[in-house]
Amino acid sequence: MAEPSLVAAGEEPEERAIEAALRPKNLDDFVGQHRVRKQLSLVLQASRMRGRTADHVLFSGPPGLGKTTLAMIVAAEMNAPLRLSSGPAIQHAGDLAAILSSLSEGEVLFLDEIHRMSRPAEEMLYMAMEDFRVDIVVGKGAGATAIPLELPPFTLVGATTRAGLLPGPLRDRFGFTGHLEFYSVAELELVLRRSAGLLDLKVNSAGFAEIAGRSRGTPRIANRLLRRVRDWALVHGVEQIDARTASAALDMYEVDKKGLDRLDRAVLDALITKFGGGPVGLSTLAIAVGEETETVETVAEPFLVREGLLGRTPRGRIAMAPAWTHLGYAIPSGVFAQEQLDLFEPGGDAPVAGDWAPESQ
Numbered sequence: 001m002a003e004p005s006l007v008a009a010g011e012e013p014e015e016r017a018i019e020a021a022l023r024p025k026n027l028d029d030f031v032g033q034h035r036v037r038k039q040l041s042l043v044l045q046a047s048r049m050r051g052r053t054a055d056h057v058l059f060s061g062p063p064g065l066g067k068t069t070l071a072m073i074v075a076a077e078m079n080a081p082l083r084l085s086s087g088p089a090i091q092h093a094g095d096l097a098a099i100l101s102s103l104s105e106g107e108v109l110f111l112d113e114i115h116r117m118s119r120p121a122e123e124m125l126y127m128a129m130e131d132f133r134v135d136i137v138v139g140k141g142a143g144a145t146a147i148p149l150e151l152p153p154f155t156l157v158g159a160t161t162r163a164g165l166l167p168g169p170l171r172d173r174f175g176f177t178g179h180l181e182f183y184s185v186a187e188l189e190l191v192l193r194r195s196a197g198l199l200d201l202k203v204n205s206a207g208f209a210e211i212a213g214r215s216r217g218t219p220r221i222a223n224r225l226l227r228r229v230r231d232w233a234l235v236h237g238v239e240q241i242d243a244r245t246a247s248a249a250l251d252m253y254e255v256d257k258k259g260l261d262r263l264d265r266a267v268l269d270a271l272i273t274k275f276g277g278g279p280v281g282l283s284t285l286a287i288a289v290g291e292e293t294e295t296v297e298t299v300a301e302p303f304l305v306r307e308g309l310l311g312r313t314p315r316g317r318i319a320m321a322p323a324w325t326h327l328g329y330a331i332p333s334g335v336f337a338q339e340q341l342d343l344f345e346p347g348g349d350a351p352v353a354g355d356w357a358p359e360s361q
Contacts, residue, residue, distance in 0.1 A: 022199075023072065024194075025073070027073055030073060031187055031191045031219070032190075033181065036070075044074065048078065053078070055155070056129055057155065057174060058159075058160070058166075058177045059071070060161070060180070061161070061179055061180030061181065062161060062180075063218075065218060065219065066180060067112075067180060070157075071157040074157055080107055080108050080155070081104065083099065083103065083110065085099060085110070085111055087115060091121070096124050096128075100128050100134055100151055101149060103154045104152060106153065108157055109154055109157070110157045110158075111156065111158050113160060115162050115166050122170060129156055132153055132154070136148075158174065182217030182218065183217045185209070188212035188215050189205075191219045191223070192222055192226055195222075196226065201241065202240040203240070203242075203246075206243035207242045210243040210250075214250055214258070216259040225250060232248065233245055233249070258307065259303070260309075263291065267289055267304065267310070268310065268327055270288040271285065271319040273329075277324070277332075278311075278317050278318030278319055279316030280318075285317055310323065
């Protein structure tokens, strides 16, 4: 299998430590997401004024936009301890009961990828969120007994990249729901300026703009690219990072002007050169680029669809006109004729980000 791309790469322990150091510690330092930040600030301020724990909070949106950071900020703003866990780690009701029973009053419990929690644990969470109580079942069969366990008031902060997979009863028990949007280039420049200050880097305005423009609207990626540009500048003896330095560094890491990385270009190139622009099924496309189906679907496709480079249709994936021109290919006559546009939903509408139509494999 091919090496992971820079924008989708996992982080080593040292990288995670640096990333944690760059996280904002309060809402005033948090850049972007103005609507969510303003609403959340009001919720937390009202809770402090009442002297009560904050309502349960749900953050949804693509990875890397600040859901975990906001959970940490909720705990900091409420001056409360924070407990971190995740949906995949809670596969049994007993796992959740052990966590809930050990919470202290006012503590903030953060569950990342909450939509991946098991159904028995999920049903136990309903009562815990609403009544601060859980029933512990002792024994089996006819002799089983439910022992009620009172819980101290706590705040649950859930995070999910797939809000549509959350059942209605769970979603309705959150007092505040915030959906995080992708960042503009200007907002990413502000994120990079703050991070550069913390890392003691000298970067001019053109350098910030170059990195922000290749960051796919995601602060996590922006900070990661900034650190790689820092490494390039250090090795090459560059004291101040400008647009030329940033461009040279990111070109070396195969992140192009639009933010496409190796995997993104491989997907588009295979669509165009091997399948004539499509349509082609997801599994066939994944085999063509030597990646797992899930990797192509969750890592590459959301960004490519959002940028209008790739389309998802009932019959498969197709390369949109901007993909041909971006990769330097001439668009063959008739590729985007009406008969191909009819591959989309009835009416010939092109798909937008988040339009996940079923398709044949």
